[in-house]
Amino acid sequence: MPVPAETLPRRPLLREDVLARLRDAIVDGTLAPGEQLRDGDLAAWLGVSRTPVREALLELGRAGLVRAVPGRSTAVAPVDADAVRDAQAVVAAMHALAVRDAVPRLTPGDLDAMRAANADFAAAHRRGDVDAAMDADDRFHRVAIDVSGNRAVAGVLAQYEPVLRRAERLRFGSHEGEASAARHAQLIELCAAGDADAAARLTEQIWQTLTADLPSSTVEQDTA
Template sequence: MPVPATSLPPRGLLRDDVRAKLRDAIVDGTLAPGEQLRDAELSAWLGVSRTPVREALLDLARSGLVLAQPGRSTIVAPIDGRAERDAASVVASMHRIAVVESTPLLTDDDIDRMRRANEAFVAAHAAGDTAAALRADHDFHAVAVDRAGNEAVRTVLALYGPVLERAERLRFSSDDADASAARHAELIRHCAARDAQAAASVAEGLWLDLLTDTTPQEPA
């Protein structure tokens, strides 16, 4: 799909804002796998200079969402099953750490936040709103990450999490979302019981299992 012709209102977006908008456009398919990314077009679309666009593309290349080809064009990275599996392993480990560290510290309000996020996730799936389901899922997992306060975990998740968002969108648009909601509820029960190891195992499994039904199998 070509870069949208309608530009956003010009304003001084920071690199992080530009990165977030480009990341979201890649995840939701506005910018399709293999599509060429031209600085000038993206700058006009976002209403910013080329500098923050170039910086954002470099960040997204490190995340694996953009492929910068030396001496050639920069494109949206094709969906790569191996890269997604590698990212899932790293992200799963980070969420396990976050849950282990946060479970003893969780407040009743934190547990309620998790319940509300899961309810929002179920409602979004029932309404067929995949984007809302993704936001609710993010809010759900953010409770443990926020409470743990581990900046190394945050940094790694910010780098590799976006690689999995395309797989999440595919899963949450299918009946697999029901299984995710049930696992969320299981995680909440363990957190409420302050069973850090059981909660961490569920959290890790949620991410390791993400690609089971969404990533094509490679030939043997």
């Protein structure tokens, strides 16, 4: 779909805010794969100058969410199979590391937060609310990341997770959402039992199921 016609309220935005808004618009499909991204249009939509938009587009290009074609405007990148697999391997390893470090530190309150997030996830999936399901999934996994306190892990995930978020929308909109809730419940049990190694292995498996769940027609394949 095209850049929304309505102008958002003007307010000072940091580069990170512009980056987050554009990234979210790509992930949720507001800016669809193949859509041209003109910095002037985006700046008008966000109510900012072109400079932070251009900086954000450069960052999104490094993350694999946009592509710049010489002589043409930047466009939203397709959901590329190779890019998803590469990001998946990194994200799976980082989440596993966070869980392994977090398990010995998890409090009953942390476990309750994971249970609540998973319950919200399951409920959102049942009513077909993909946005709410993704938000709940993020809250579920964020518990271990926050408890681990590993800022390097958080930084790597911030770079590579957006590539997977578009693929996640496809999974959470399918029957696989139910399987994800079951895996979450199993992970909570392992965390509650203090089994850090098993919890880390399951976490890695959870993230490794992503590309297996995707129909081949939903991603751009490497034909070289």
